[in-house]
Amino acid sequence: MGAPPKLTAAQVADARSRFAAKQATHRQLAAEYQVSRPAMRHALNGTTWAHLTDPPPVTGTRPQPQALTADQVAHARRQVETDPASLAGLARTYGVNHSSLEHAVYGITWAHLTCPPPLPRPAPIQDANATAKLSPQIVAQLRRDYLAGDSITTLASQAKVADSTVRDAVHGITWRSVPDPPPVPVAAAGGAWVLSEDDEAKIARLRDQEKLTWAAIGARFNVTKGTALRAYRRATDGARPNALGDGRTAGTTGTDAREGR
Incomplete structure (x- = not known):
């Protein structure tokens, strides 16, 4: 006979209706009905329960993000200009992903909206405790320290980057533009x-x-x-x-x- 289905027809119908209305994601529905996410996704899109036609299977497996409007983009630019940290909260409020709103605020998209104009992209923030990209000054010092006897691992720990990043910079695989001191040649074979x-x-x-x-x-x-x-x-x-x-x-x-x- 086999095991009885975990979902009932009434549950599948309810899940499809709520999913189509963007009231819940397939993950939320799966948790609510205590089934796996694949089982809920298959019930929603008709891979299973295909005979249930009212409501019909829902195309897609998750509600699509809402599109931004001109008013939302304008409001976000004004808000982020005074409080850059508000961007993530605005994205949640508008029901869009973070990168979509970020692109609109900084003019990668919605460049035609000029009132208010796109904001200039902020410079990367680097602090002593964060993993920062190398600079010409840091690369020059890394090469000097390596020639003085410090190991690649020690230098990478001090610079807070990966060993391979320091090794490539020291030997000139990257940062060939730094001439003083020049890259340290890789040990010859033999x-x-x-x-x-x-x-x-x-x-x-x-x-x-x-x-x-x-x-x-x-x-x-x-x-x-x-x-x-x-x-x-x-x-x-x-x-x-x-x-x-x-x-x-x-x-x-x-x-x-x-x-x-």
Whole structure:
């Protein structure tokens, strides 16, 4: 026999009538009759209960937002000019979505309405606690700090942006227009082979005498932190990579190489 339907004919008829009159959304009706939203939507549009023709199925699954009128747009412009925070409340009052009213107020739509004229769009608000876009000054400082040894993660935390945002700005994938300091080149491929013995000796001196971080040393030689570390170990141990480029010399084991011996 199967389970009995959760909705009755009377309930479907009532729901269609109220939905067509824009008195309730399908979500509100679903909650009221304790059925799922898909079940209510199907009953409204005739996917189910197609035999019920009075009232007929309703096209669409939700009441469409009302269209703005010239009087509403004019009133909203006057109101938002004195109180920008009132825009959201006005949108609810007019039964339109926020972006529709915002576009009308600032002249993206309703540009032909000139009394009152569209309002100028406000400048983006940035404060110390909000995630802000980078500026040329911030990008320049990020590059200086990166060259001084700060990690991408540290810089991203300080700037309150994603790691990838800082990485792209530091390496010039974005913000190529900032010339001073120039973008920091991305470490070259090839690992240890991009460094000479003289480079490795310099890396050892920078680490032992100047106490620079691996990030700062890597930035100076256009290599990664790991490559700088391995170069330091080779310089201090007197070992060079074998022909396979795996960091081991003849006579060393995998364990020796991993431990830097």
